[in-house]
Amino acid sequence: MSEKILVPALGESITEATIAKWLKNEGDAVEADEPIVELETDKVNLEVPSPVTGVLTEIASKDGSVVEVGSLLGSVSENGENSSPKEEIKKIEPTVNIEPLVNKIKEDNLTSPNKEPNIFEEEDEIDKEEPLVLTNEIKEENNQVKNNNTHDLSPAVRKIVAENNIDIAKVKGSGKEGRVLKGDLLNLMGANPKPSERKIKYGQEERIKMTRLRQTIAKRLKQAQENAALLTTFNEVDMTNINQMRKDNQEDFQNRYGIKLGFMSFFVKACVVALKTFPAINAEIEGDEIIYKNYYNISFAVGTEKGLVVPVLRDADELSFADIEKNIKEISEKAREGRLTIEDLQGGTFTISNGGVYGSMLSTPILNLPQSGVLGMHNIVERPVVVDGEIKIRPIMYLALSYDHRIIDGKDSVSFLKLVKENLEDPRRLFLDI
Numbered sequence: 001m002s003e004k005i006l007v008p009a010l011g012e013s014i015t016e017a018t019i020a021k022w023l024k025n026e027g028d029a030v031e032a033d034e035p036i037v038e039l040e041t042d043k044v045n046l047e048v049p050s051p052v053t054g055v056l057t058e059i060a061s062k063d064g065s066v067v068e069v070g071s072l073l074g075s076v077s078e079n080g081e082n083s084s085p086k087e088e089i090k091k092i093e094p095t096v097n098i099e100p101l102v103n104k105i106k107e108d109n110l111t112s113p114n115k116e117p118n119i120f121e122e123e124d125e126i127d128k129e130e131p132l133v134l135t136n137e138i139k140e141e142n143n144q145v146k147n148n149n150t151h152d153l154s155p156a157v158r159k160i161v162a163e164n165n166i167d168i169a170k171v172k173g174s175g176k177e178g179r180v181l182k183g184d185l186l187n188l189m190g191a192n193p194k195p196s197e198r199k200i201k202y203g204q205e206e207r208i209k210m211t212r213l214r215q216t217i218a219k220r221l222k223q224a225q226e227n228a229a230l231l232t233t234f235n236e237v238d239m240t241n242i243n244q245m246r247k248d249n250q251e252d253f254q255n256r257y258g259i260k261l262g263f264m265s266f267f268v269k270a271c272v273v274a275l276k277t278f279p280a281i282n283a284e285i286e287g288d289e290i291i292y293k294n295y296y297n298i299s300f301a302v303g304t305e306k307g308l309v310v311p312v313l314r315d316a317d318e319l320s321f322a323d324i325e326k327n328i329k330e331i332s333e334k335a336r337e338g339r340l341t342i343e344d345l346q347g348g349t350f351t352i353s354n355g356g357v358y359g360s361m362l363s364t365p366i367l368n369l370p371q372s373g374v375l376g377m378h379n380i381v382e383r384p385v386v387v388d389g390e391i392k393i394r395p396i397m398y399l400a401l402s403y404d405h406r407i408i409d410g411k412d413s414v415s416f417l418k419l420v421k422e423n424l425e426d427p428r429r430l431f432l433d434i
Helices: 085-091 099-111 123-128 136-147 155-164 182-189 212-227 240-257 264-277 321-336 410-425 428-432
Strands: 002-006 016-022 035-040 045-049 054-059 066-068 072-077 230-238 284-286 289-291 298-300 302-304 307-309 350-354 373-377 380-387 390-404
Touching (some): 240 390, 264 298, 264 321, 264 350, 302 321, 373 410, 410 428
Antiparallel strands (some): 230 390, 284 289, 302 307
């Protein structure tokens, strides 16, 4: 009895996926609930398990295929029978006796040892061939080819010669006994050709289809530019007091909560306070209406091998510093390991993007639609600043707030960022909720 493997429900608004890779081959034994195929959606990757214990008898959709929810991926035979075409071919026994033909080839080799055996030649056709007369020009070319016989070239060199139509006789080899090496050809191809004769150097370009995640990132970022009135305002924050608070309390904090006190908890707390004060930045546009949200789900950008994902820290206003740090660490690990679910990515109201971890000094982040605001964090650099009339060296971070000017006025955006700055420069305010 065979059980069908179908594309499962993929979450809200997702109707199709791409087959990233099959984890099993046709004919492989599988256990019930064992992952057998990985699907890639617009937002996350997920593994589809085997419905029963048995043998994978059919793969209906190959790697790279686009499949819709409910469509057939393959089949698993519960009784272990495998009726795949590959197995049927193996069972076919040869019906032609080729022994007399093999003996004939052996006799030909004994009588004509210099002749290459070819079982497809017809004697009558060979007799009709006229003798080949070599001209002086052909003889000269043959001599050149003999000195650089393609049989003496490595497979990589032969491939470059064939793909780029290179006259090997005109290439001076740098290898042993004048043998042409791969480097000789690459140097030849890169030797300042005329503009009309320029070619892409072998092996320096690679064409790979964009993943669904990368396609979605590209589409959504372009939509943000086209559909929102994007504007960015900047400020700087002196991180002296946060650095000191982390230094003074790090050991006790770790001993008590089992997690490091990082920067993100301060920024999340500061943003929540500012969002409550300026609710338009936590709102979104839907048609001709503005939806104000009285909850605070903070999205935060995480870079992974497959691209940028923006999971959500839910009800951030109700979380302690320790809870924020623990949740961010757990969600970030899920993102890098490809274990995020659709629910992890939905429902955000405001985004924080920390380009500083990669060394960014300043940037203009793009909105994460349908949200109306995104805060960009950057690296911390010691800079000279004036404090009480004196020049001091302080750890400074530049902040950037990109916002949708359709519903957020300049006054609110600038005041929002100023309030975030004040709460970060005096983090005690965050504990007093002022």
